Amino acid sequence: MEAVAEGLWRLADYHEKKGELGKAIKCLEAICQSSVSFFPVVEVKTRLRIATLLLTHSHNVNHAKSHLERSQLLLKSIPSCFELKCRAYSLLSQCYHLVGAIPPQKQILYKGLDLTNSAGHELSVKLWSCNFNSQLANALIIEGDYQNSIAALESGYIFSVEICYPELQVEELVKLGITDGMREVSLQHSAIWMAGVYLMLLMQLLENKVAIELTRSEFVEAQEALVQMKNWFVRFPTILQACESMIEMLRGQYSHYVGCYHEATFHYIEAAKLSESKSIQAMCRVYAAVSYICIGDAESSTQVTPFLITAFIYEMKYTCVYVCLFFFFFSFGLLKEMKYKKEECLKGNKKNYNKKMLLKKENYMKNMPIIFK
Structure with a gap:
């Protein structure tokens, strides 16, 4: 069944590149609705992909939320899969934010932070910590809890400072073949999904850096972060379209x-x-x-x-x-x-x-x- 899933993923890629999002989603949902069971990891990856397409290209938040909540249930039975769990937490947080459900958004973000706090000190862990703290700060601002919002931003900033060393920024991207001058057309198909995860997290980090430097009136640093964001986008326009x-x-x-x-x-x-x-x-x-x-x-x-x-x-x-x-x-x-x-x-x-x-x-x-x- 792995070969069937891989074939449907490739077909979904084909339709997405042609702008046929409905067909792409149908290909992916065929995996979820199959009478023959796939491995839980395959179904989780598929549902996360569907949710990403829905959140990026439509206003069907509830449909995306249902896929993400199902992914949450499946991931509870899987002991590892750190990246998938973080991805699911982040996307589900976005869904709750879009529908104005701030308490469940905060709950899911705290779960994400608990996971990262117990997962070591690797680059990906710090990137996800930045992501969750940033989203948590936004949620707390909406509730008027400015003190804890600032604390969340400060926590995220601590991790972002640690990641800003060049040798750390490239510990995971180089493994995926993303080196200087590499563009998305040259990426192997198997590396595209994970590359997208890390690139989106890096863009989140740079976005936070621009916001922080602007509030401090550090315009040169803010400009440098903006230039980096633009350069990444030029090299990976499809992956970073959002x-x-x-x-x-x-x-x-x-x-x-x-x-x-x-x-x-x-x-x-x-x-x-x-x-x-x-x-x-x-x-x-x-x-x-x-x-x-x-x-x-x-x-x-x-x-x-x-x-x-x-x-x-x-x-x-x-x-x-x-x-x-x-x-x-x-x-x-x-x-x-x-x-x-x-x-x-x-x-x-x-x-x-x-x-x-x-x-x-x-x-x-x-x-x-x-x-x-």
């Missing part, structure tokens, strides 16, 4: 931090175009609206309200009520700020207003990557 929108969003944040607001709006709009997630599209539009406000001219000001309205519609339709309420009050605050700016300018107090707003924006923008990540 990261393209995030790269553009981070470029927008970098541009905003260094005061290049026109460039920031361009990158945010591009990020929204590249993402199929309505939530990310809404977030990008909010970012763009903030940059338009910072530009401050009449033409840019006219762009703010349409961006906020379309973003709010997406949030209303595709996310939980708590996110919608938060987004509503945030949007209301931005529009109120614009009204206040206009009134102050009409009163002739533009100079005093600009000083006040500069201080407010400096304090607020420092926390933007954490708040809106």
Whole structure:
């Protein structure tokens, strides 16, 4: 039956490359629905692949969640398979996050951290620890638990610092044949799946590094991490396709931090175009609206309200009520700020207003990557 599974995996690869995602998923689900049982590891890998396709290319979160929950049950009977278990925890956490189920998301992330804490000190363990701490910080922020969120970020940062040594970054990728100049077209088929796992984790690490360095105003370090992300994407565009929108969003944040607001709006709009997630599209539009406000001219000001309205519609339709309420009050605050700016300018107090707003924006923008990540 291993040969049958391998054949269906290859057929799914073929359909995915042609953009026929429905056919690809049917090939994979044929393994899960077979009357003849496959080995549990084969079924787990297949279900994780299905969930990844659904989360990347559709809004069918519940379908992906059901496959991941089934994978969890299967993995309980398997004593090893560290990578598969971590992958399942991470994807299931994303599902819970998308449906606004924060308590079960935190529970699954704590299980992931318990697993990594007992798994040694290898590179992959540290990478997964960074991943779980990053997602946990986001979940805690939504609940307003900022103290523990910062603690989670600090824990992830400790691991990221340890991994930043060049000899560690390449201990697992070299084993898979990923060396300097290697591109995805040259990878062996058997190495593609695991290469994707490690590359996605490295991109998560670099994403965290950009966010942390920007909050510290370390722009050179943030720029270097962005360049690394872009270089990895150029070399592995298919494997890292899901990261393209995030790269553009981070470029927008970098541009905003260094005061290049026109460039920031361009990158945010591009990020929204590249993402199929309505939530990310809404977030990008909010970012763009903030940059338009910072530009401050009449033409840019006219762009703010349409961006906020379309973003709010997406949030209303595709996310939980708590996110919608938060987004509503945030949007209301931005529009109120614009009204206040206009009134102050009409009163002739533009100079005093600009000083006040500069201080407010400096304090607020420092926390933007954490708040809106």
